[in-house]
Amino acid sequence: MPVPSTMKAAVLSEPGKMSIETIPVPNVGPYDVLIEVKACGICGSDILGFHGQHPRINYPRVLGHEFSGVVAAIGSDVKHVVGNDLKLGDRVAGGVHIRCGKCWACRHEISNHCEAGKDIGLSVNGGMAQYVLEPVENVFKLPPNVNFIHGALAETLAVGYHAARLIAKVGAGDIVVIIGAGPVGMNVLLAAKASGAYIVISDMYKGRLDIAKKAGATRTVLAGEEDLKTIVKEISHGRGADKVFETVGGAGGGTLRLAVEVTRPCGTLVIMGNNSKNSIDLPITTFKESEITMIGSRGIPADCLERALLILAQGEINLDLAYTNTVPLRDVNRGFEMFENQKDSVLKVVLDQFDQF
Numbered sequence: 370m371p372v373p374s375t376m377k378a379a380v381l382s383e384p385g386k387m388s389i390e391t392i393p394v395p396n397v398g399p400y401d402v403l404i405e406v407k408a409c410g411i412c413g414s415d416i417l418g419f420h421g422q423h424p425r426i427n428y429p430r431v432l433g434h435e436f437s438g439v440v441a442a443i444g445s446d447v448k449h450v451v452g453n454d455l456k457l458g459d460r461v462a463g464g465v466h467i468r469c470g471k472c473w474a475c476r477h478e479i480s481n482h483c484e485a486g487k488d489i490g491l492s493v494n495g496g497m498a499q500y501v502l503e504p505v506e507n508v509f510k511l512p513p514n515v516n517f518i519h520g521a522l523a524e525t526l527a528v529g530y531h532a533a534r535l536i537a538k539v540g541a542g543d544i545v546v547i548i549g550a551g552p553v554g555m556n557v558l559l560a561a562k563a564s565g566a567y568i569v570i571s572d573m574y575k576g577r578l579d580i581a582k583k584a585g586a587t588r589t590v591l592a593g594e595e596d597l598k599t600i601v602k603e604i605s606h607g608r609g610a611d612k613v614f615e616t617v618g619g620a621g622g623g624t625l626r627l628a629v630e631v632t633r634p635c636g637t638l639v640i641m642g643n644n645s646k647n648s649i650d651l652p653i654t655t656f657k658e659s660e661i662t663m664i665g666s667r668g669i670p671a672d673c674l675e676r677a678l679l680i681l682a683q684g685e686i687n688l689d690l691a692y693t694n695t696v697p698l699r700d701v702n703r704g705f706e707m708f709e710n711q712k713d714s715v716l717k718v719v720l721d722q723f724d725q726f
Contacts, residue, residue, distance in 0.1 A: 372403065372441050373414055377726055378498030379701040382429045389726070392431075395502035397493070402455060402508045403442035404463055407517040410435035410495040410525065410692070411708045413553065413643070418491060419705060422645035425491045433720075434465040434489045436496030436509060437520030447505045450492075455508060461521040463496070464507035464674045465489050468510040469527030478633055488668075496521075497701060499723050509675050512682035514579045518719050519681060519688040523718075524669070526688065527677035529556030532666040534564065535611045535673070537637050541565030544605050546597070546631050548624050549616035550577040550589075552691065552717045557586055557614050559686050566612075569604065570596045576713040584690040586590070601631045609633030609659075618642025618649070625649045629656050638663045692717035699726050 379408060380390045397403050398600035417423040440459045445510070447453055447679045455461070463487055466476050472484040489495045489503070511520045533539045543566040547554045561568055562585040570581045570592040578589040585721045588604065590597045601610055613636065615628040624642070629652050632638050638661050656663070680686055696704035701720060708718045 371499070376499035377434075377723075378431045378494070379698065380429055381419060381432055384428070385419065385420065387702060387705070389701070393664070394500050397442045397444050397502065399444045399446035400450065400505050401444040402440055402447065402503050402505050404436070404438040404461060404501050404502055404508070405441040406436050406496050406499060406657060406723050407721065408437050408521040409433040409698075410521050410716045411553075411704055411720065412525070413551070415490065416460075416705065416709055417643065417645065419467050420645075422492060425488055427492060430491070431494035431498045432490045432497035433498070433501075434491070435521050435524040436501060437462040437517045437523075438501070440508075444505070450505050453505060455510070459521070460511040460517070461528075462511060462523050462552060462674060462678065463489065463501065463503040463510050464669070464671070465524060465669075466668055467493065467504055467507065468671065474663070476634075478670070480671045485584075489582060497698065497720060502604065506671070509678055512678060514684060515678065515681050517720070518692065519714060521679045521719060522688045522691050522717070523681060524674060525552055525691065526559060526686070527558045527669045527673040528553060528666075529558070529560040530677055530680070531669050531673045532614060532639050532641055533557050533612075535558040535665050535670075536664055537614070537639050539564045539612050543567070543611040544601070544670075545569065546601060546610040546613045547571070547616060548597075548614065548628055549642065550574070550581045551616065551712075554614065554616040555581060555584060555691055555716065556642070557616065558586055559691070561612075563680070563686060565608040567603060568603070569597075569610070574713040577637045578715055580690055580693070580716055584687075597627060598630055605633065609636060611636050613638045615639070616641045618644040626652050629659070629661060632659065632661050634661075636661055640665045692719050694718045695721045697722035697725055
């Protein structure tokens with residue numbers, strides 16, 4: 370089917386102002402792949418971008434970095450890329466970081482920190498449109514058993530895998546605490562559970578904790594009604610958790626202080642949350658005295674999306690538990706409102722029906 374010259378897209382013209390507009394379909398460069406989008410998740414980073422609070426966004430912008438679709442066009446030199454066998458009509462998912470391949474970070478295999486790179490949906494247009502452009506190295510085929518929604522959510526699973534397995538090195542028998550049962554926390558849970566860990570997850574919304582329990586959490590803790598520190602001490606016989614993940618970035622909410630307080634001596638604390646103030650309360654003496662290793666986790670290195678798709682191919686992780694709602698692209702603003710303001714009942718919103726306007 371021929372690629373049209375224009376497409377429908379959710380264009381964020383300025384903070385807080387997004388509408389469906391008709392814009393040109395991207396031009397395909399020699400090493401690019403044009404993807405006809407079938408599904409795109411709404412992420413917390415999109416919410417920050419929508420409100421003008423993300424440090425890497427510029428305007429006007431088409432948001433969306435969690436997407437899957439069908440290969441609609443292939444650049445003239447893609448056939449020369451070693452290992453590439455993409456063809457028109459292939460079902461694929463796309464990565465978020467566009468890498469330069471030349472800077473220090475790229476040369477040292479930490480390409481999610483590329484010094485000259487760009488981010489799909491933040492500094493270049495993303496997947497909340499009928500078509501999105503990706504460099505060929507960012508495009509991975511979906512396994513036959515992975516549908517388009519799960520393919521879009523593979524990016525979030527890759528974020529969880531990167532944090533839990535590659536950074537924190539969660540293993541069988543570890544006591545893991547996850548603060549926040551939103552989409553990021555849920556995917557950390559899925560990745561950590563696959564490692565055989567004992568998982569405690571805390572959130573202020575009971576609805577999200579109910580989903581976390583179905584996803585395999587060993588113990589859920591309702592913030593404000595149950596005391597996480599007491600529960601972790603009981604489970605760990607007083608020492609604290611081996612690995613802790615702060616996924617909410619709560620400025621003023623005390624979540625980092627709580628994370629430090631539930632981490633055992635010489636344990637590992639991974640920071641995954643963001644906040645618009647770019648600051649948070651840290652109990653520095655407790656942190657120092659406990660000799661805690663604190664590590665940040667940003668995005669995904671080049672191979673993590675491919676790893677996530679391989680995990681999904683095995684059929685052992687059910688991403689039906691990682692989202693709660695689908696909304697047509699034409700109703701994108703309703704999807705954003707649901708995701709931001711209905712947190713007890715809405716875990717994750719995925720945009721679909723990209724061909725219906």
